[in-house]
Amino acid sequence: MLRRIYIDNFKCFVNFEFAVESVNLFLGPNGSGKSGIFETLRKIQCFISGEGKVGDIFSPDEYTRWQNSPIQYFEIDVGGKGGVFRYEIAVEYEPEENLMQVRHERLWFDSRPLITFESGDLKLYRDDHLEASNFRFGRDQSAVALIPPGRDNRLLTWFKKYMQEKLIVLKIDPTTMVSESEQEDKHPSVTMDNFASWYRHISQDQGKAIEITNNLKEILDGFNNFKFAEAGRTRRALGVNFHDASEGKRPVEYQFHELSDGQRMLIVLYTLIYTVRSEGVTLCMDEPENFLALPEIQPWLVTLYDLCGDGEIQALLASHHPQMIDCLSLPSGYWFERQCNGPVRVRRITENNESGLPVSKLVARGWLYYEQT
């Protein structure tokens, strides 16, 4: 699970440090850096997964405007394998060549090195932290991404797997979802536009598919089951069967894209948490309550909260919704703010509330940030 995030010289983050708990709700005005955390995590994930070179993922436009340093620093701490991994990366911009380069990239386990890359020199260490090899390496890509799994680097492989598969960063947009799937996708995309392809992958596990279907039957009125129809040699179209209320139990089939935005959002949110439960996943979701009807928000949130409490999932959520705020802010809320367009500051929301008003009301009235002064 994610333990700590450090960001320096990236957008409005300057020397920013955040200790991550099992449930984290980010609150704050527009432009206060809530989504920036998710963006940073996504960039680090893309970089470590080898989805692009450093110049494709990091941009000189994303340096903090009022800073002069050409170096951005990112660090994350991840708990796992009985210890704590620390991943550090510094990205440097060379204006003369208009080039983004890796200044250093390091991975530690319990403060002992697994991989270090500095000024073009790459050192690899075995799991027992003895140096395995040392060679020159390009400064335009992640060394962690290119090291294949082996018997001597199980710790490194575990960390890579966590970053690639267990860290899920989402900003779900049901308007982009389609019914057609060309192939199975192992991971959901950021907007979940590949839900049909992702569900095609999940449905290979019959037990999980049945569990999801049974849960959706209780949540969506009339929901019966998912169904894939052939739409080409490899192409499949995701359909959803509902009971026809007027004609008894006769099922009525809809294409997934024919459902309303809210219905698709509901299906996606519940499918997500029932799929990733028990897998030690870190879910980062920007405004997950969007498109949901009011009575649907709290039940989903409570389900997620219970799974987080049981240690099955870790959740980082950003929201402006009063139900989310009142439900989660006192045990798990963090207030993001920027004074005079300056760097992001974050404060934990405490229970010192003498006003008698719910936290959402305090936020709406602009009174919350005086709670901690």
Place this chain on the structure above:
Amino acid sequence: MSKRRARIIVLCEDKQQEVCARHFLRQCGFHPRKMEFVTCPKGKQSGEQFVRENYPSEVRAYRSRKNHISICLAVIIDADKKTVDQRFSIVPDGAR
């Protein structure tokens, strides 16, 4: 009219009072972003009862913040068939 920096909370009986107060406060220099209205929802409850019931909690919230931030609390209630003094008498001494 100069811009007012204070945030004002207005407790009122109905939409009509809210609209009236909004126009009045706009003329007094309050930006709409600095106004928040706590208005009785439409239904069976009387507006006067809503204001009377919510008055103590709004005063308590106001008092918990007034020393830290620039805020005001305005309460609008119809005198109806009573006099203004009689209407004031429903407010507890400690909450005036």
